[in-house]
Amino acid sequence: MTIAEIAKLAGVSIGTVDRVLHNRGRVAPRTIEKIMQIVEDHNYQPNTFARNLKLSKKFTIGVIIPSLHSEFGYWQLIYDGVLKAVKELSQLAVSIELMEYDRRNPKSFLRAGDLLFHKKIDAVLIAPLLPDETSALIDKYPQLPYAFIDSPLPCDKALVTVAQNPFRGGFLAGRMMKLLSPKGGTYIIIQTHKSAYNSSERARGFKSYFSHNPDYHIQEVETTSDEDGENKIEEMYRQHKDLRGIFIVNNAVIRFANRIVLLGRKNQTIIIGYDIVEQNREAMLEGKVDCLISQRPEFQGYTAIYQLYRKGILNQKPDKNIPIPIDIILPENIQDDNSYNFNHSWEFQEDCI
Numbered sequence: 519m520t521i522a523e524i525a526k527l528a529g530v531s532i533g534t535v536d537r538v539l540h541n542r543g544r545v546a547p548r549t550i551e552k553i554m555q556i557v558e559d560h561n562y563q564p565n566t567f568a569r570n571l572k573l574s575k576k577f578t579i580g581v582i583i584p585s586l587h588s589e590f591g592y593w594q595l596i597y598d599g600v601l602k603a604v605k606e607l608s609q610l611a612v613s614i615e616l617m618e619y620d621r622r623n624p625k626s627f628l629r630a631g632d633l634l635f636h637k638k639i640d641a642v643l644i645a646p647l648l649p650d651e652t653s654a655l656i657d658k659y660p661q662l663p664y665a666f667i668d669s670p671l672p673c674d675k676a677l678v679t680v681a682q683n684p685f686r687g688g689f690l691a692g693r694m695m696k697l698l699s700p701k702g703g704t705y706i707i708i709q710t711h712k713s714a715y716n717s718s719e720r721a722r723g724f725k726s727y728f729s730h731n732p733d734y735h736i737q738e739v740e741t742t743s744d745e746d747g748e749n750k751i752e753e754m755y756r757q758h759k760d761l762r763g764i765f766i767v768n769n770a771v772i773r774f775a776n777r778i779v780l781l782g783r784k785n786q787t788i789i790i791g792y793d794i795v796e797q798n799r800e801a802m803l804e805g806k807v808d809c810l811i812s813q814r815p816e817f818q819g820y821t822a823i824y825q826l827y828r829k830g831i832l833n834q835k836p837d838k839n840i841p842i843p844i845d846i847i848l849p850e851n852i853q854d855d856n857s858y859n860f861n862h863s864w865e866f867q868e869d870c871i
Contacts, residue, residue, distance in 0.1 A: 533606035580639040599819030669716035684716035688723025702733030703760035769793035812845035
């Protein structure tokens with residue numbers, strides 16, 4: 519019996535079990551009772567010698583993600599989850615080294631990787647948004663365990679992947695589009711980072727949903743800048759008088775929603791995009807966005823750190839794939855006080871079981 523197995527049986531995190539076993543931090547009485555009952559039933563005995571041997575060595579996880587302030591703060595949410603896990607594990611000798619990169623500049627990704635590997639690190643958490651460069655970096659430094667977040671890759675180079683299934687996310691976006699706009703017509707997919715595996719798969723999933731419905735005409739548009747994207751939106755309306763819906767495959771939905779409102783086209787256009795970053799949340803509350811798909815970014819960062827901890831400190835085999843649920847957010851179920859976040863939902867529910 520291990521701490522991870524106790525956590526799984528109790529339906530809580532490893533950090534919560536650790537707090538109970540070492541009598542530190544706030545945990546709900548019912549959760550304490552549940553954990554201690556499992557400990558008694560399975561005659562759990564901590565291996566103090568092995569634990570002290572592990573703790574004599576600092577375990578450092580390198581984190582390579584896009585700039586924290588890019589993409590409307592989405593990566594800051596990922597990092598918030600990372601910091602939460604590291605705070606819980608700090609007494610177990612876990613720390614991080616952060617390297618940010620500009621995803622529009624592949625060379626900055628490779629530089630970030632080289633700088634990180636010149637430090638003493640034991641594992642790597644990485645957002646593999648540049649597939650070729652990610653593979654090249656791992657081939658260059660193959661000796662360490664890697665955890666992928668935000669996007670899977672069709673390769674076997676990660677110890678663990680914590681991400682949504684992007685094809686299913688796009689397919690679900692197609693279903694929501696049909697529910698919200700049942701008349702048919704022309705529908706546009708907007709790509710801002712087509713080279714990213716998750717972006718291309720979302721677009722493929724959306725098109726697949728409508729593949730046998732001739733009333734829905736799907737077109738894909740790629741754009742790399744705000745001005746270019748805005749111009750293409752206007753051009754699409756000129757070309758297609760029956761344009762009734764737009765699917766943005768990432769959190770840039772606010773950019774295009776604002777433009778559509780300025781053009782006076784929102785009443786005829788269903789807008790679906792990704793992620794409850796603050797600006798997208800406000801846009802939905804203002805009626806500019808009809809549907810958002812959430813990827814639970816804080817939970818991704820938190821879970822990936824714990825999986826690397828299981829491998830590096832506990833010497834356990836982590837779960838290979840941890841799928842993130844596809845959360846559908848509509849105006850009817852969005853929180854208008856910004857309380858839909860990791861700290862105030864998932865962890866609170868766990869400790870108050």
